[in-house]
Amino acid sequence: MPRERVIRFALLGYGKLGQGFHKIFLQKKEHIRVQTGIKLELARILVKHKNITRPRQTAPELFTYQPADIADDLSIPIAIDCIGGIEPTFSIVKQMIRGKTHIISANRALLASKMHAISDYANEHAIHFLTEPSFGGGLPVAAIVQRDLVANRIHELYGVVSGVSNYILDEMYTRDVSMKEVLKSREIPDMGESVAVVDYEGADSAMKVSILAATAFGIDINYLDIHSEGIARVTRSDMRWARRFGYAIKLLAIMRDHDKGFEIRVHPTLVPQNHPITSVHGHYNACYIKTDLLGEYMVYGRGVGVEPTSSLILRDLVDVSNRIFNNPKRQRFYFNWNEKPVLPIDEVVTSYYIRIPCVDRPGVMGEITNVLGGHDINITSVHAEVGKVRGDTIGYVHIFIDNAPEKMVMSTLEVIRALKLTRGAIKYFRILETT
C-alpha cells in the first residue's frame, strides 16, 4: 500500500448537495484511503444562516460563517463549492483562490456565467480549478475531452444533458402521456434542485452547455447568450407524429466547430429512432462526440443527483490531492480560450420538420410547397393528413426540409402564416443531422 498522505478540505455550502456529499464522503473515505493512500479530512463547512438546525451527526465546530476561516487557513488546501448562485459565491471563490485554496466547483449558475473570469484568476494565482461536478450528473465528459481526446480535433459534440428533461420527454414518448401527467410524477422532486422551473425553461441545459463549451472548445459564452428552447412546447401530439415518422424527440445540446465559428444551441430535436441517443432513457444523460481520430464516441451515465455529482467531486478531490503531493508548482491550466465567434442562430443551417394545421381544401399543399420552393428551400418529403379538432375537419401538412438556414426557414413560415390558410399554430422541430 502506498504511504498515507492527509489532505484537509472544506465544503462551501451545506444544503442538499453539501449534506448529500458529506454522507457519501463518510461512506467512501476509507475506500479512497485504501485505493489511493490519501486520507481525506473534512476540516470546515461554510454556511450562511445561523438560525438553521444542522444535522445532529455533523460536529458543530466544523461550521463557520466566515469565508476567511477557510481561505486564510493554509492547512486547508481544497474547497468544494456547493453554494448556488453567482454572488456572493463569485467573491467567496475569489477569496479562496487568493488564499491559495484549490477549487472544485459544483455551482452551475456561477460557472455558466463566470467560467473565464474564475479560470483566469485561478491561473494567475496558480490554483487548480475543477468544474466537472457542476454538470450535475456523473458524466466525466470534461475529463474525457481534456485527457483522453487531447490529440483529437472535436468536430461536434451533442447530447442529452438535462436528466429531468430527458425523464419527462422519455415518459411522454414511451407511455404516450401528456407533460402534465408526467409532471405529477413523485420521482421528479428527487432528481435535482429547482427542477420544475429550471429544466422546463431549458436554462439548465444552457448552463451545462456553456460549461461544456468552455471545456471542449475553449468557448467563452454566458449561458444567457446561448440559443435555448426548453421542453415546454413539446406536446403529446408532437411525440405521436414524431414516432409516426420514425423519430424520437430529445432535448439536445448541440455544439459544432465550423471554420467561420461555433454553433451552440439547445432545443427539443427530432432524433432518428435508430440513433444511439434515442436509447438514453429516464434521467440518464449522454454525450455523443465526433472527432478526427476517434470517429464517433458516446459517454453515457446518470444525469442528475447527489450521488453521481459526489462521485465526480471525490474523483476531483483525489486528483487535486495527487497534484498537491506530486508537484504543487506544476499546475494544470485547462482553458485555451478560442477567439472564434459563436454563430447567431439565424446563421445555423439544419434540417426541419414542420407541421401546418390548415383548411381542408384541394390545392393547399401546393400553395404551401410553392412558398417554400420560391425561397429556395429544399423539401425532402411532404405528407398530408386530415383530422378532427373539436368537430371541425382540419388538414395537416407535414414537411421535411433538408439543410436550410434558420433565418430563411423562419421568414418563410411568416409568409405561410400570411396565406390565411392555417388553422392553429405551425409547429416546427429541428432534426438532428447524423452524417
Ligand SMILES: NC(=O)c1ccc[n+]([C@@H]2O[C@H](COP(=O)([O-])OP(=O)(O)OC[C@H]3O[C@@H](n4cnc5c(N)ncnc54)[C@H](OP(=O)(O)O)[C@@H]3O)[C@@H](O)[C@H]2O)c1
Ligand atoms: N442538489 C444537487 O443534486 C446538485 C447537483 C449538482 C450540482 N449542484 C449545485 O450545487 C449548488 C448547491 O445546490 P444545493 O441544491 O445544495 O443548494 P441548497 O440546498 O440551496 O444549499 C445551498 C447552501 O449554500 C449555503 N450558502 C448560500 N449562500 C451562502 C453564502 N453567502 N455564504 C455561505 N454559504 C452560503 C447555504 O447556507 P445555509 O445552509 O446557511 O442556508 C446552503 O448550505 C448549486 O450551485 C447547484 O447547481 C446541486
